[in-house]
Amino acid sequence: MLSVVPTARERARARTTEAILAAARTQLAEVGAAALSLRAVAREVGLVSSAVYRYFPSRDELLTTLIIEAYDAVGEAAEAARAAADGTARESWVAVWRAVRAWAQAHPAQYALIYGSPVPGYAAPPDTLPAAGRVGVVLGAIATEGRADDPSDPADHVVAAIAPDVSATLGVDPRLGPAAVSAWTLLFGTVGFELFGQYENVVLDRETYFDHVAGAAATAVGLP
Amino acid sequence: MLSVVPTARERARARTTEAILAAARTQLAEVGAAALSLRAVAREVGLVSSAVYRYFPSRDELLTTLIIEAYDAVGEAAEAARAAADGTARESWVAVWRAVRAWAQAHPAQYALIYGSPVPGYAAPPDTLPAAGRVGVVLGAIATEGRADDPSDPADHVVAAIAPDVSATLGVDPRLGPAAVSAWTLLFGTVGFELFGQYENVVLDRETYFDHVAGAAATAVGLP
DNA sequence: ACACTTCCGAGAGCACTGCTCTTGACACGG
DNA sequence: CCGTGTCAAGAGCAGTGCTCTCGGAAGTGT
Structure with a gap:
C-alpha cells in the first residue's frame, strides 16, 4: 500500500496501462471515438479483450x-x-x-x-x-x-x-x-x-x- | 415509370419508407446518432432488418x-x-x-x-x-x-x-x-x-x- | 521454506450490431 | 392466366461490449 518504491507488479501494471492508452490513442486517431473498439485496442497491445477490463472497468x-x-x-x-x-x-x-x-x-x-x-x-x-x-x-x-x-x-x-x-x-x-x-x-x-x-x-x-x-x-x- | 397517379405498390412503398423514417427519428431522439441501430428501427416498424435494406441501401x-x-x-x-x-x-x-x-x-x-x-x-x-x-x-x-x-x-x-x-x-x-x-x-x-x-x-x-x-x-x- | 492471498491473462459465452445472400410468396401488367 | 418483378423473411458472417470462470504466477506473512 502506497509504497514509494514500486514493486515489479506495479511497474508491470503501469507499463501495460500505458500500452493500452497508446493503442487507444492510435485507434482514436484512426477511426474516431465512436468506432473505438476495445477489442481492437486489446489486439494491438497483444492482449485478449477481457484482460483490458483489469485496467479499465469499461x-x-x-x-x-x-x-x-x-x-x-x-x-x-x-x-x-x-x-x-x-x-x-x-x-x-x-x-x-x-x-x-x-x-x-x-x-x-x-x-x-x-x-x-x-x-x-x-x-x-x-x-x-x-x-x-x-x-x-x-x-x-x-x-x-x-x-x-x-x-x-x-x-x-x-x-x-x-x-x-x-x-x-x-x-x-x-x-x-x-x-x-x-x-x-x-x-x-x-x-x-x-x-x-x-x-x-x-x-x-x-x-x-x-x-x-x-x-x-x-x-x-x-x-x- | 414516373406515373402521375401512384400504383398501389408505390403507395405502399412510400408508406413503409415514411414508417422507417419515423422510427429512425424516434431512435435518434432516444439514443443518439452513433447508437442508432438499423435492427432496432426495423423492429419498431415491424420488419426484419434485411427488409429495411430494400428502402435504404445502408x-x-x-x-x-x-x-x-x-x-x-x-x-x-x-x-x-x-x-x-x-x-x-x-x-x-x-x-x-x-x-x-x-x-x-x-x-x-x-x-x-x-x-x-x-x-x-x-x-x-x-x-x-x-x-x-x-x-x-x-x-x-x-x-x-x-x-x-x-x-x-x-x-x-x-x-x-x-x-x-x-x-x-x-x-x-x-x-x-x-x-x-x-x-x-x-x-x-x-x-x-x-x-x-x-x-x-x-x-x-x-x-x-x-x-x-x-x-x-x-x-x-x-x-x- | 512453505502456505496463503492477491492479481492477471486466457478462453468461452451472451446478446447485440451492420450487412449479405438465398428462398419463398405476393401483386401487377401483358 | 401466367410470367415478371418486387418484397419480406431467415440464416449466416464478422464484428462489438461485457461477464464469468479457471489456471498460473507473483507477492506476503509465518
Whole structure:
C-alpha cells in the first residue's frame, strides 16, 4: 500500500496501462471515438479483450481518460503559446488562438472527442471539468493583463449571468465575464466549424479569416 | 415509370419508407446518432432488418436523410421566426437566434447530428450543402435589410477570404461577409456549447447570456 | 521454506450490431 | 392466366461490449 518504491507488479501494471492508452490513442486517431473498439485496442497491445477490463472497468472509462488527456494537451498548447509570445497582449491573444487551431488540426479526433457531440449514452464525469478550463484561464489572463479601460461594460444582470467562480478562477474583472465567455465560445466554434466541414465552400482563406476573427475577439474583450 | 397517379405498390412503398423514417427519428431522439441501430428501427416498424435494406441501401444513407431533414427543420424554424417578427431588423435578428436555440433544445439529437462531430467513417454527401445554408440566408437577409452604414469595414484581403458565392447567395454586401460568417459561427457555437455541457458551472442564466450575445452579434454585423 | 492471498491473462459465452445472400410468396401488367 | 418483378423473411458472417470462470504466477506473512 502506497509504497514509494514500486514493486515489479506495479511497474508491470503501469507499463501495460500505458500500452493500452497508446493503442487507444492510435485507434482514436484512426477511426474516431465512436468506432473505438476495445477489442481492437486489446489486439494491438497483444492482449485478449477481457484482460483490458483489469485496467479499465469499461470502454467509457477508457474514453474518459482520453478526454482528460486531450483537454490537458490543448491546454498545454495554449499555455506554451502564451509563454512563447513576448509582444503585446493582443499578440499573445492571437498566438493562443492560433495554437488552439493548430492543435485541433493536428489532432482532429481528440478535438472532436472533447468539443464535438458527446458520445452517446456517455455523460462527462466531473473529473474532466478542471482540465476543460485551461484554455479559458490562459485567455482570461491575457485579457486582464492587457485590457484598456473600456466604457462599454454590459448591464449588471448580464454580468450576473456568468458564474462568479469563473471570474475568480480566471482572475478577471467580472464585468469582462460575458465577453470572455463569448470569445471562448467563438474560438472553439470557429475551430470546430472549420474542422467539421461547415466552412466548405464558404471560407476560402482559412488563415486570414481566422486571424481576423481572433483580432475582432481581442477587441471585444477590450484589448487595444 | 414516373406515373402521375401512384400504383398501389408505390403507395405502399412510400408508406413503409415514411414508417422507417419515423422510427429512425424516434431512435435518434432516444439514443443518439452513433447508437442508432438499423435492427432496432426495423423492429419498431415491424420488419426484419434485411427488409429495411430494400428502402435504404445502408445505415449511412438513412443518416443522410435524417441530416437533411434536420437542416431543413432548423432552417424552417429560423424562417418562421423571421416571418413572425414584425419589429426592427435587430428584433428579427434576436428572434431568429432564439428560434435556433429553441429548436436545438427541443431536438438535441438532431442538432448534435448536424452540428456535432461527424459520425465516424461518415462523410457528409454534397446533398446536405444547400439545406445547411438556410439559417445563414435568413441572418444575411436581416443584416442587409437593417444595416446602418458602418465605417469599420474589414480590409480587402479579409473580405476576399470569404467565398463570393456566399455574399451572392445571401444577398449581402461582400464587406459584410466576414462579420456574417463570424456571427453565424458564434450562434451555433453558443447553442452547441450550451447543449453539450461546456457552460456547466460557467453560465448561470442561459437566456440572459444568450440574448446578450445575440445583441452583440447584431451590433457586429452593423445593425443599429 | 512453505502456505496463503492477491492479481492477471486466457478462453468461452451472451446478446447485440451492420450487412449479405438465398428462398419463398405476393401483386401487377401483358 | 401466367410470367415478371418486387418484397419480406431467415440464416449466416464478422464484428462489438461485457461477464464469468479457471489456471498460473507473483507477492506476503509465518
